[in-house]
Amino acid sequence: MYKDSQFDVLVIGTTCIDLVFSHMPNWPMPGDQFGVKKFAAHCGAVFNVAATASRLGLRVGLLTILGNDFLSRFILEEIDKVGISRDFVIVQDEPLRAISTCLAYDGDRAIVSYEDIADATLVYLLDALSSEKPTSKQIREKVVALLNTSQFAATYISAQASIGPLLDLLAERQTTIFMDPGGEINNLRDSRLPAVLQRAHVIMPNQREAMYLTNIEEPEGAARKLNEWVNDVIVTVGERGTVACHQGQMIHCPAYPIAEVVDTTGAGDAFCGGFMYGWVKGYTFHDALRCGNICGSLSTTALTGTAAIPTAKQLEIYLQQEPG
Numbered sequence: 392m393y394k395d396s397q398f399d400v401l402v403i404g405t406t407c408i409d410l411v412f413s414h415m416p417n418w419p420m421p422g423d424q425f426g427v428k429k430f431a432a433h434c435g436a437v438f439n440v441a442a443t444a445s446r447l448g449l450r451v452g453l454l455t456i457l458g459n460d461f462l463s464r465f466i467l468e469e470i471d472k473v474g475i476s477r478d479f480v481i482v483q484d485e486p487l488r489a490i491s492t493c494l495a496y497d498g499d500r501a502i503v504s505y506e507d508i509a510d511a512t513l514v515y516l517l518d519a520l521s522s523e524k525p526t527s528k529q530i531r532e533k534v535v536a537l538l539n540t541s542q543f544a545a546t547y548i549s550a551q552a553s554i555g556p557l558l559d560l561l562a563e564r565q566t567t568i569f570m571d572p573g574g575e576i577n578n579l580r581d582s583r584l585p586a587v588l589q590r591a592h593v594i595m596p597n598q599r600e601a602m603y604l605t606n607i608e609e610p611e612g613a614a615r616k617l618n619e620w621v622n623d624v625i626v627t628v629g630e631r632g633t634v635a636c637h638q639g640q641m642i643h644c645p646a647y648p649i650a651e652v653v654d655t656t657g658a659g660d661a662f663c664g665g666f667m668y669g670w671v672k673g674y675t676f677h678d679a680l681r682c683g684n685i686c687g688s689l690s691t692t693a694l695t696g697t698a699a700i701p702t703a704k705q706l707e708i709y710l711q712q713e714p715g
Contacts, residue, residue: 446697538564
């Protein structure tokens with residue numbers, strides 16, 4: 392826990408446990424049963440963003456809501472291990488399990504997830520901002536007090552169509568808002584989501600998410616369309632790197648070359664953490680993209696989203712090696 396309330400980044404969203412199975416002999420078919428050569432268990436969802444930024448030396452707060460179950464306790468332990476501040480973590484006296492099983496095969500993956508309460512953090516926060524129930528008032532009072540006594544240069548939010556009240560709470564703070572719209576189809580198709588994204592300073596969808604938001608399949612076209620909503624748009628395009636529209640200018644930034652893709656789980660989150668590192672450090676927009684691409688690419692070389700994230704010193708060496 393930090394001795395003062397100065398943060399580089401506040402990350403807001405739900406955390407989970409990722410169980411990753413890799414090196415499968417083939418894609419499973421109905422009735423199949425086989426063992427795999429590689430397995431890892433670690434925290435996922437917005438934890439990946441926070442842990443990437445923390446690994447790079449940023450001072451990170453994580454606003455998330457956990458329960459009294461063993462999965463939540465594991466997440467709390469990992470938050471401490473990677474140096475993320477616990478100041479904004481709210482623990483409820485009830486189970487709030489969130490878990491994803493990731494099957495990595497041939498450079499791609501499939502994910503099966505379960506949550507006791509879907510998007511629990513946002514559900515509780517939004518309820519706290521509108522309800523007079525005693526538990527809701529307690530959460531609201533804690534969050535407001537923390538926001539009033541803390542400063543953070545950047546805020547990352549896993550964007551949902553319903554987060555307007557939370558954005559109202561952040562509007563008075565001098566913070567740059569980064570949003571990732573997430574991959575849930577119903578959220579991407581929600582008619583309220585464009586208005587939410589327009590309140591961000593930077594949005595960072597992947598190509599599939601950008602297509603759903605704009606009905607434009609080609610990433611450059613989707614980025615230009617989204618640039619009508621938001622000043623800065625970054626579309627991640629996997630092994631091609633990123634396509635960005637920065638103040639009306641199109642920028643292509645190639646992925647950092649790696650020898651083998653092991654697991655793509657959390658690569659987009661690692662990109663977000665790396666890009667925000669570059670932004671906080673005052674790099675040019677293009678060099679911040681390079682920071683994100685390096686972190687995103689390296690994250691695919693090991694199981695889970697953060698096992699292969701570089702330190703700031705290592706990242707600076709990669710930046711010098713990589714062609715601009």
